[in-house]
Amino acid sequence: MRSIAIIILLAIVAVGIGVALMAIPFGVAKTQVGDHYTESGIGDTGASNIVTSVVVGYRAFDTLGEITILFVAAMGLGAVLAGGRKLGQRRDVEPASLILRTGCRFLFPLLLLFGAYIFIHGHLTPGGGFQGGAVIASAFLLVYLSCPGRRVSKVWSQTTESLGALTFVVLGLVGLTVGGHYYLSSFMPHGVVNELFSAGIIPVIYVAIGLKVGSDLTGIIDGMMEETI
Amino acid sequence: MIIFVSLLVLIMLVAAIAALIFRDLLSAVIASCLVSLLASILFLFLQAPDVAMAEASIGAALITAVFVIAIRRTDRYEE
Amino acid sequence: MSFLQDYVYYIGAFGLVLIGLFIILSRRNLIKVIIGLSILDTGINLFLISVGYISKGTAPIFSKPGLVAEDMVDPVPQALVLTSIVIGVAVLALALALAMRLHKLHGTLDLRKIGELKW
Amino acid sequence: MVSPVLLIVIPLGLAFCVPLIGMVSKRFARFVPVVACLFNLVVSVQLLPAVLSKPIVVDLGGFGAPFSINLFVGPVGILFSLLIALAGFVVSLYALAYIDKGPTTRYHTLYLLLLVGATGVVLTGDVFNLFVFFEILCISSYVLVAYRGDKDGVESAVKYLIQGALGSALLLTGIGLLYGLFGTLNMAHIAVQAGSADPIPLFVAMALIVVGLGVEAAIFPLNAWLPDAHSSAPSSISAILSGIAIEVGLYAVVRMVFTVFGASSMLSFLMFLGVLTLLVGELCAFAQSNIKRMLAYSSIGQIGLIIFAIAIATSGSITGGFFQLVSHTLSKALLFLAAGYMIYRSGSMDISSLEGMGKRMPLTAFAFAVGAFSLVGLPPFAGFPSKLLIIRGALADGGALLALLVGLVLLGTVIEGAYFFRVIQTVFFKKGDGETARCEAPAIALVSMFVLVALIIVIGVYPSLIIGVLNSAASELLVRADYIGRVLG
Numbered sequence: 001m002r003s004i005a006i007i008i009l010l011a012i013v014a015v016g017i018g019v020a021l022m023a024i025p026f027g028v029a030k031t032q033v034g035d036h037y038t039e040s041g042i043g044d045t046g047a048s049n050i051v052t053s054v055v056v057g058y059r060a061f062d063t064l065g066e067i068t069i070l071f072v073a074a075m076g077l078g079a080v081l082a083g084g085r086k087l088g089q090r091r092d093v094e095p096a097s098l099i100l101r102t103g104c105r106f107l108f109p110l111l112l113l114f115g116a117y118i119f120i121h122g123h124l125t126p127g128g129g130f131q132g133g134a135v136i137a138s139a140f141l142l143v144y145l146s147c148p149g150r151r152v153s154k155v156w157s158q159t160t161e162s163l164g165a166l167t168f169v170v171l172g173l174v175g176l177t178v179g180g181h182y183y184l185s186s187f188m189p190h191g192v193v194n195e196l197f198s199a200g201i202i203p204v205i206y207v208a209i210g211l212k213v214g215s216d217l218t219g220i221i222d223g224m225m226e227e228t229i
Numbered sequence: 230m231i232i233f234v235s236l237l238v239l240i241m242l243v244a245a246i247a248a249l250i251f252r253d254l255l256s257a258v259i260a261s262c263l264v265s266l267l268a269s270i271l272f273l274f275l276q277a278p279d280v281a282m283a284e285a286s287i288g289a290a291l292i293t294a295v296f297v298i299a300i301r302r303t304d305r306y307e308e
Numbered sequence: 309m310s311f312l313q314d315y316v317y318y319i320g321a322f323g324l325v326l327i328g329l330f331i332i333l334s335r336r337n338l339i340k341v342i343i344g345l346s347i348l349d350t351g352i353n354l355f356l357i358s359v360g361y362i363s364k365g366t367a368p369i370f371s372k373p374g375l376v377a378e379d380m381v382d383p384v385p386q387a388l389v390l391t392s393i394v395i396g397v398a399v400l401a402l403a404l405a406l407a408m409r410l411h412k413l414h415g416t417l418d419l420r421k422i423g424e425l426k427w
Numbered sequence: 428m429v430s431p432v433l434l435i436v437i438p439l440g441l442a443f444c445v446p447l448i449g450m451v452s453k454r455f456a457r458f459v460p461v462v463a464c465l466f467n468l469v470v471s472v473q474l475l476p477a478v479l480s481k482p483i484v485v486d487l488g489g490f491g492a493p494f495s496i497n498l499f500v501g502p503v504g505i506l507f508s509l510l511i512a513l514a515g516f517v518v519s520l521y522a523l524a525y526i527d528k529g530p531t532t533r534y535h536t537l538y539l540l541l542l543v544g545a546t547g548v549v550l551t552g553d554v555f556n557l558f559v560f561f562e563i564l565c566i567s568s569y570v571l572v573a574y575r576g577d578k579d580g581v582e583s584a585v586k587y588l589i590q591g592a593l594g595s596a597l598l599l600t601g602i603g604l605l606y607g608l609f610g611t612l613n614m615a616h617i618a619v620q621a622g623s624a625d626p627i628p629l630f631v632a633m634a635l636i637v638v639g640l641g642v643e644a645a646i647f648p649l650n651a652w653l654p655d656a657h658s659s660a661p662s663s664i665s666a667i668l669s670g671i672a673i674e675v676g677l678y679a680v681v682r683m684v685f686t687v688f689g690a691s692s693m694l695s696f697l698m699f700l701g702v703l704t705l706l707v708g709e710l711c712a713f714a715q716s717n718i719k720r721m722l723a724y725s726s727i728g729q730i731g732l733i734i735f736a737i738a739i740a741t742s743g744s745i746t747g748g749f750f751q752l753v754s755h756t757l758s759k760a761l762l763f764l765a766a767g768y769m770i771y772r773s774g775s776m777d778i779s780s781l782e783g784m785g786k787r788m789p790l791t792a793f794a795f796a797v798g799a800f801s802l803v804g805l806p807p808f809a810g811f812p813s814k815l816l817i818i819r820g821a822l823a824d825g826g827a828l829l830a831l832l833v834g835l836v837l838l839g840t841v842i843e844g845a846y847f848f849r850v851i852q853t854v855f856f857k858k859g860d861g862e863t864a865r866c867e868a869p870a871i872a873l874v875s876m877f878v879l880v881a882l883i884i885v886i887g888v889y890p891s892l893i894i895g896v897l898n899s900a901a902s903e904l905l906v907r908a909d910y911i912g913r914v915l916g
Contacts, residue, residue: 006333010326016635017322017600020628024607026314027363031610033493034360034382038368041383044490050368050380051279054387061487061496065547065559066391068439069566072540073398075446076570077405079533080581118282126278126369130394134286141294155450162443169440176430182489183432194370213394217291220401224298224408235312238320245327245347254339261343264324268350271320275357276367276381280389284353287397292346299404300339303411307337308418325600332593341589348596352603359607385606388555392599395562399592402566406573406588409581422582 046190046199047123055128056202056209060184063205064172067165067212074161074219081223096146104146111139119210123199129206133213140218144225152222157215164212171201171208234274241267252307258296265289317358324351338407338417342400349396353389360385429470431500432485434508435547438463442539449532456532457523460539464516467546471509478505479899482913484552492915493616499552499914502899507549507678510753513882514670514760515542520875521764522663524868525771534574541567541667545675552914554602554687555612557679558595565591565643568672572660583655590642590652598639604632614687615914618907621688633688637680644676645730647704654711657723658776662767665719669726670760674752677730681737685904697738702832705731709842717776718766721846722759725802728839729755735836736817737904739829744820745901746894747813753893754801754809754886761798761879765791768868769854778853785855791868792854794876799847801883804840809883812890814840 037058041050045057055063096104119132143150175185191198241264248260269284324347331344360382366375368383407417414422441463449456477483482501489495498504519538526534540563547560569591573584606612608628609620621629642649653673657665684690684697708728715721733755736748768791773780785792801808821833867873886893903910 003334006330009333010329013329014322014326016631017325017604020604020631021318021322023625023628024359024604026318026358027361031360031382031384031606033611033613034384035377036494037383038377038380041368042370048370049279050370050383051277051386051390054383055390058488058490058495059384059387059555062387062391062556062559064439065556065563066394068442068540068543068563069395069398069559071443072537072563072566072570073402075533075536076402076566079530079537079570080402080405080409080573080576080584082530082533082576125371126367127282128279128390130390131279131282131286134283134291138286138290138294141291158446158450162447165443166440169436169443172436173440176432183430183436183485183487185489217287217397221291221295221298224295224302224401224405231313231316235316238316238323241320242323242327245324248343248347249327249331249335254337254343257340257343261346264347265350268324268354271317271354272357275317275361276365277357277360277386277389278367278369280353280357280386280393283390283393284350287393288346288350292397292400295401295404296339296343299408302408303339303417307335307340308416329593332589338585345589345592345596352596352599355600356603356606359603384612385603388602388606391555391559395559395595398566399562399588399595402569403585403588403592406569406581406585409573409576410585413578413581 042193045186045202046193047202048194049123049125052123052128052202052206053199056205057186060172060205063209064168067168067209070213070216071161071165074216074223077220077223081226096148100146104142108139108143111142112136115139115210115214119206120203121196122206123202124194124196129209130213132210134217136210136214137217137221141221144221151226152218157219157222160211160215161219164208164215167208168205171205175201234271237267237270241271254300254305254307255297258293258300262289262293265292317354317361321351321355321358324348324354336419338410338419339404341419342403342407345403346396346400349392353392356385356389356392429473430485431474431483431498431550432487434467434470435543435550437466438539438543438546442536442543445536445539446532453532456535460519460535460542461516461523463539464512464519464542467508467512468516471505471512474500475505475509475896478502479896482903484914493611493613496551496553496556497613497914498550499614499910500550501903501910502896503678503682503903504550506749506896506900507675508546510674510756511542511545511549511671514667514756517875517878518663518666518760518764521666521767521872524871525663525767526661529574529576534571537567537570538664538667541571542671545671548675549678552614553612554605554614554617558598558602561598561640561643561679562595564672564675565595568664568668571664572656572668574661574664577659579655579659583652583659587652587656590649594639594642594649596639597635601632601635601639604628604635608632613914614682615911618687618689618911619915629688633683633690633693636683637693640676640679640683643672644680645673645704645727646680646700646734647707647731650704650727653727654720654723657726658717658719662719662763662770665723666760666763666767669723669763670756673726673730674756677733677752681904686907686910689907691740694738694740698735698832701731701733701735701738702835703731704728704734705836705839707731709839713842713846716778718770718778718781718850719763719776721778721850722762722766725843726755726759728843729759729802732817732836732839735832736820739821739824740905741820741824742898742901742905743823744817745904746897747816747820749897749900750813750816750890750893754813754883757809757879757883757886758798758801761794761876761883762802764872764876764879765795765798768872769795772866778850781850781854782857787865788867790873791876794880795854796851797880797883799851801887803844803847807884807887809886811887
């Protein structure tokens with residue numbers, strides 16, 4: 001009975017969306033906004049990766065909201081799990097195998113470096129703050145898996161988190177007073193396209209986002225791992 | 230090319246249905262990880278390398294790890 | 309063949325959306341419901357990206373000379389999907405943390421057995 | 428003149444500072460939300476005259492209207508941001524004393540972020556940006572519902588989260604369809620093209636968006652999460668959820684239907700839904716024995732009334748709807764705050780356990796009574812002119828159907844009166860068999876409650892104080908061309 005009702009509901013959704021999709025043919029150019037971005041993105045922001053110029057340039061305010069959401073999730077996860085935690089009850093986990101530990105010792109700095117590379121080159125190559133941050137977090141995940149006793153210092157990760165986000169907010173405020181008097185306007189020189197030091201404030205923001213996302217995701221993993229039963 | 234893409238989509242849908250059917254939550258999570266992974270390959274075909282990277286690193290790797298941790302702390306099998 | 313050419317991505321995306329919705333609506337195990345949410349998110353992301361695709365387009369990155377703006381696919385949906393992936397992670401992590409708390413308080417993840425959770 | 432973007436950015440920056448301040452001293456961290464709300468209050472008041480004469484459009488990033496995100500600060504936006512700042516200020520004062528256990532620094536951070544999300548939703552002029560801020564609002568409220576970490580709280584947070592996440596998934600699908608149809612995300616830019624678009628896909632997109640937003644706005648079939656979530660959250664959070672969060676959801680629905688889609692055919696449907704929501708809410712509230720659940724169901728009823736009034740879509744009725752919204756925010760926040768300490772002292776949420784509270788905590792009980800009377804619509808409180816305006820607006824339009832619906836609305840009000848008077852009678856006129864010693868709420872909580880009491884009475888006696896703002900808000904909703912012209916130039 002229940003599943004019939006669900007299937008009817010899903011059928012309605014499917015038909016509705018299917019009908020709507022007839023009006024949106026696949027693979028056809030149709031947007032004025034997107035065309036404008038690809039055509040004048042380099043001129044406006046100086047980033048050769050147009051997705052980056054949309055994420056941190058044209059629609060940077062969305063990105064500010066987005067890192068806020070990640071911040072809320074990391075904070076909230078701590079708050080939700082904090083209620084049930086008994087300190088000092090951490091289960092003794094067997095140490096990981098020698099191969100994992102040794103491999104991790106080699107891989108950890110490499111992964112950190114790779115993550116940093118991704119978010120520093122966000123305006124030139126695919127990738128950016130979010131992807132780089134995720135790589136950094138996966139480096140820490142590796143450490144958690146291989147060396148069960150190790151923990152990231154709460155104070156440090158929280159400080160990085162807050163400072164990364166504050167950098168973003170404050171850079172925007174600087175744009176309000178210095179540049180074209182718009183919030184988040186790109187007030188730094190754009191430089192030569194396709195060079196590392198180019199694209200105005202975009203690399204700075206992406207580094208801040210990368211550090212922040214990395215510490216947020218690490219915080220999420222840390223919170224989940226620390227919850228002991 | 231289009232045959233290959235269709236095959237990928239087919240495998241992706243099968244993996245999603247597997248995630249629906251499996252009673253073992255760990256297997257279901259691995260199936261949903263496969264869905265994310267295949268989706269990230271499709272993003273690559275759709276000329277979205279940024280998104281493919283994000284989906285592969287966040288959607289496929291990190292979330293699966295978080296799922297696995299959560300399942301280890303709770304029950305592995307669906308009643 | 310041209311049918312596949314036109315619709316295969318849409319079929320994939322809405323297949324995922326519908327399967328995800330079905331899991332959420334029909335399953336009673338909380339972790340299974342959360343798996344459903346993640347599949348639903350993936351489906352919506354795939355749909356958004358396919359909306360922005362242009363046949364024979366190139367990625368919107370001026371990585372080498374010779375690329376022209378007219379051939380590039382729409383960058384906006386890609387930016388939106390980046391945002392939506394991160395939002396998805398945030399919601400899923402939070403949901404899993406709540407699931408862990410719920411399991412600790414009730415000893416089960418079965419939504420039928422948990423008192424007031426009537427749908 | 429200050430830039431309206433500061434209304435969002437400064438509290439956001441302060442919220443990021445809270446954990447840093449919390450590391451130094453937990454006592455200082457408590458005051459950050461108070462400061463942030465005060466800042467927003469001052470800035471909103473300062474912007475008010477300028478906005479009333481001409482809406483301010485703020486370009487973020489400076490790339491011109493459809494290309495970068497813009498904020499639209501019109502009368503509606505400034506009205507909501509004032510309301511959010513006001514309620515946020517009062518509740519954060521209350522929380523200084525009320526929130527004393529658990530991870531308090533996290534509470535204050537998340538509370539502030541919830542308000543930031545709400546402010547962002549009401550000010551933004553971009554569909555996807557609205558979605559992002561909406562998620563900030565929702566995710567922080569999921570956490571805050573579970574803040575106490577008890578069985579009820581976690582259960583209802585899970586329920587809220589799953590339904591909310593489903594809603595946002597539908598919303599995002601709808602936004603994707605809109606982008607596919609129009610190739611833009613700017614509200615005004617969509618509104619220009621919506622008239623000439625193919626009606627069926629447009630309707631699908633609108634249905635998805637309205638259903639997605641309707642989860643948070645608690646429109647009738649989508650509000651299963653609300654009573655649990657509002658009743659098991661800490662009282663300060665219940666006050667914000669009832670007073671701000673649903674209203675912001677409602678704002679989003681109204682903005683989409685009126686400004687973006689210009690869908691007049693949808694309105695009569697919304698009108699019925701509103702009356703249905705009202706009746707369901709009030710009847711369920713009547714059946715409750717748990718005071719917080721009763722208040723939560725009463726919020727559903729009030730939301731129904733507001734939807735009804737706004738969906739009539741005449742200038743008078745929309746003004747009445749906004750008036751009702753203001754008075755509901757103030758009164759419901761007051762009711763939850765007062766009930767919070769009464770529950771805290773009596774140790775139970777059962778209405779019968781509140782017997783004799785009129786003797787034990789007379790000031791709190793008085794505040795509760797003011798809130799209840801205002802909600803029922805007695806003069807001289809704020810609820811009276813608002814209900815009067817709605818009924819006058821509805822009847823001015825004529826029509827037998829509308830008269831019938833007004834009759835149903837009045838019936839709802841009568842039910843509302845019945846259960847509130849039952850509570851008042853229990854609080855004041857029944858002798859409790861337990862203790863009778865005085866145990867008033869802490870001074871800071873009383874101050875916050877009496878700020879609301881004063882506002883309710885002042886607005887009730889001099890409705891003309893805010894009616895000007897409400898009138899221009901109504902015309903902002905009704906005249907789409909004006910909105911479009913301001914944004915696209």
